[in-house]
Amino acid sequence: MQQKLIQIAGIVWTLVYASIIVWIYATEPRSFKEVTTNTRVAAGIYEVNEEKFNNGLELFRRDQFRAARDVWAGADPAQQDPRTQFYIAYAFYREGWGRVYYDDALFKQGLEAVNRAINLAPNGILTIDDANLQMHTAAELKTELEQGMERSWKDLNPLKLFRERK
Amino acid sequence: MNAYADRNRALLNFIVLPTVLLSVGLLGGLRIDGQTRQFVFIAPPLVTLLLAMLLMSLFLRVGAIDLRRWLTIEQPMLTNVSHLLTLVALFFASAQAFNSVLPENGLLHWMFSFFFLWTLWTNQFSIFDPRRLLRSLVVLFATAFVLKHLVIAGLYAPEGGWLRRLTSTLLQGIAIDVPAFAPATGYISFFALALYVGGLLLIALVPTQAATTQIDGPLVKEDIPSETSARLPD
Numbered sequence: 307m308q309q310k311l312i313q314i315a316g317i318v319w320t321l322v323y324a325s326i327i328v329w330i331y332a333t334e335p336r337s338f339k340e341v342t343t344n345t346r347v348a349a350g351i352y353e354v355n356e357e358k359f360n361n362g363l364e365l366f367r368r369d370q371f372r373a374a375r376d377v378w379a380g381a382d383p384a385q386q387d388p389r390t391q392f393y394i395a396y397a398f399y400r401e402g403w404g405r406v407y408y409d410d411a412l413f414k415q416g417l418e419a420v421n422r423a424i425n426l427a428p429n430g431i432l433t434i435d436d437a438n439l440q441m442h443t444a445a446e447l448k449t450e451l452e453q454g455m456e457r458s459w460k461d462l463n464p465l466k467l468f469r470e471r472k
Numbered sequence: 473m474n475a476y477a478d479r480n481r482a483l484l485n486f487i488v489l490p491t492v493l494l495s496v497g498l499l500g501g502l503r504i505d506g507q508t509r510q511f512v513f514i515a516p517p518l519v520t521l522l523l524a525m526l527l528m529s530l531f532l533r534v535g536a537i538d539l540r541r542w543l544t545i546e547q548p549m550l551t552n553v554s555h556l557l558t559l560v561a562l563f564f565a566s567a568q569a570f571n572s573v574l575p576e577n578g579l580l581h582w583m584f585s586f587f588f589l590w591t592l593w594t595n596q597f598s599i600f601d602p603r604r605l606l607r608s609l610v611v612l613f614a615t616a617f618v619l620k621h622l623v624i625a626g627l628y629a630p631e632g633g634w635l636r637r638l639t640s641t642l643l644q645g646i647a648i649d650v651p652a653f654a655p656a657t658g659y660i661s662f663f664a665l666a667l668y669v670g671g672l673l674l675i676a677l678v679p680t681q682a683a684t685t686q687i688d689g690p691l692v693k694e695d696i697p698s699e700t701s702a703r704l705p706d
Binding site: 308309310312313314315316317319320321323324327330331334335336337340 | 475478482483485486487490491494497498501510511512513515548551553554558561
């Protein structure tokens with residue numbers, strides 16, 4: 307009987323340990339901290355660090371976009387929160403926006419972040435209620451970023467110099 | 473035979489052995505980046521799966537694993553399932569042991585792979601017994617470990633001296649791409665290989681132990697095949 311119990315325990319343990327190994331290789335954590343974060347995500351107890359998020363928001367409102375993104379990256383290390391990812395994308399948009407031209411590299415990163423936000427949002431619809439923003443949905447932001455990266459004859463229109471950042 | 477021995481054997485076979493083999497599976501692909509000190513997990517390349525298959529075939533050929541004892545209709549289903557999982561774990565542990573000592577990419581990766589393939593292929597047609605096979609594998613992995621983690625890592629270390637310059641000059645024009653990993657990678661690889669060899673030693677004990685721990689009752693020496701019983705004490 308005892309042997310049978312040991313065998314059952316062995317089989318269960320082997321399957322669990324093998325699953326953990328497969329999961330580690332699939333998620334490729336870069337540190338023990340990331341292992342912990344990924345475990346929290348997998349267990350469904352992952353939460354954004356609200357204090358860091360608010361600090362990032364303050365920096366964002368003072369137009370310190372790069373610093374804001376760094377703080378938000380710390381607030382949402384697993385990139386699992388749609389709201390934080392939306393703000394990160396917005397920070398890329400505002401930093402990359404220029405009256406004469408847009409910074410394609412920043413817009414591209416912004417597009418990646420907003421796509422993450424859309425994928426994480428329920429039904430892919432994300433609305434942010436923030437009076438300081440002019441674009442409140444992820445779809446609007448995505449369109450703006452995509453249009454900013456497109457090349458057309460309209461780019462030569464001198465009236466574009468009078469456009470406003472959103 | 474007392475109850476403690478039975479229980480300890482069961483713990484060894486059904487819990488310790490799979491744990492050891494799976495730990496090799498975990499550590500075999502782990503590297504530490506030289507600059508950022510972050511984990512880098514390298515899944516076993518296809519060639520290591522091929523090498524693991526050749527090695528499994530070698531284990532079967534020399535009788536280190538006797539499938540008729542590991543998986544048989546006369547055993548309880550749980551024992552068979554447990555043995556099957558251990559064999560799968562052994563396969564992936566072998567693949568990861570190779571992964572651990574293979575250079576990650578470039579010309580050296582293919583050279584090492586070729587030498588492993590060549591050795592394992594020729595071994596398929598050699599006369600071996602389990603003990604000699606184990607010794608041969610220890611030498612094979614130890615050589616590859618020394619070459620990869622001591623010689624090559626030393627030659628291509630960022631702070632390498634005249635030896636590095638000499639090698640660079642000699643091998644000028646040949647694309648040898650050696651990623652820079654932290655020295656901790658060598659320690660992890662050493663630990664993984666030590667665990668693998670330990671696992672192989674334990675594997676060698678399993679068939680006879682499984683045979684003696686049948687539910688039907690203790691097995692006498694005469695019930696065990698001649699080549700296995702020759703290695704058992706009276």
